[in-house]
Amino acid sequence: MCIPGVVPVVHAHANALLTGTGRTTAALADLRKPHEILGHPHVRHLIDFTEPVALLLVAVVHFIRDEENPTGIVRTLLDALPAGSYLVLSHATGDLRPAAAAQATEVYDTATSPLAVRGHPAIAAFFTGCDLVGPGLVQVPTWRPASKRPRGYRNVWIYGGVGRKK
Numbered sequence: 376m377c378i379p380g381v382v383p384v385v386h387a388h389a390n391a392l393l394t395g396t397g398r399t400t401a402a403l404a405d406l407r408k409p410h411e412i413l414g415h416p417h418v419r420h421l422i423d424f425t426e427p428v429a430l431l432l433v434a435v436v437h438f439i440r441d442e443e444n445p446t447g448i449v450r451t452l453l454d455a456l457p458a459g460s461y462l463v464l465s466h467a468t469g470d471l472r473p474a475a476a477a478q479a480t481e482v483y484d485t486a487t488s489p490l491a492v493r494g495h496p497a498i499a500a501f502f503t504g505c506d507l508v509g510p511g512l513v514q515v516p517t518w519r520p521a522s523k524r525p526r527g528y529r530n531v532w533i534y535g536g537v538g539r540k541k
C-alpha cells in the first residue's frame with residue numbers, strides 16, 4: 376500500500392511462507408474497501424463468522440483520512456462480526472506528545488498514506504457498540520503493563536484499547 380510494487384512482493388512472500396499451515400493467510404486488500412476484505416476468498420475460507428472473531432487494527436486506522444470515512448470502515452468490519460468478538464485498535468494521537476505528533480504528521484504529508492492523528496474522543500468512538508476492556512483506551516504501554524512504570528512510555532503518542540462487541 377505504501378510503496379507501489381512493494382506490497383505485492385511482501386504479499387507473495389507471505390503466502391509462500393504461510394502455504395500449508397491452513398490456519399493463517401494473507402489477503403492483499405485496501406482497508407479503505409472493507410467489503411472487499413470481508414468478501415475476499417482467503418478471508419471467507421479461513422474465518423468462521425458465526426464464532427467470535429478478533430479484529431486487530433493496530434497502528435493502521437491513522438492512515439485513513441477523515442474524508443475516507445474511518446468510522447464507517449471500522450463499523451463495516453465490526454458489523455460483520457458476531458457479539459462477543461473483540462476489537463483491538465491502536466491509533467496515533469496529538470494529545471500526548473503534540474510536538475512529536477505534529478512533526479511526524481509533517482513528514483507523512485509527503486507519503487502515500489498521510490498520518491491523521493486524532494484525539495481521545497474520536498479514537499474512543501471507533502469502539503462504539505463495544506464494551507471497553509479495562510483499563511480502557513490508554514497510552515499503549517500503560518495498557519496492563521508488565522511493570523508499574525513501563526520504560527519510555529512518556530514518549531509514546533499512541534492510544535490503544537480492546538473492546539468486546541455487545
Ligand SMILES: C[S@@+](CC[C@H](N)C(=O)[O-])C[C@H]1O[C@@H](n2cnc3c(N)ncnc32)[C@H](O)[C@@H]1O
Pocket residue numbers: 376377404405406407432433434435438488
Ligand atoms: C505502522 S504499520 C503497522 C503494521 C502492523 N499492524 C503492526 O502493528 O506491526 C501500518 C501498516 O498499515 C498499512 N496500511 C496503510 N494504509 C493502508 C490501507 N489503506 N490498507 C491496508 N493497509 C494499509 C501499511 O502498509 C503498514 O503495513
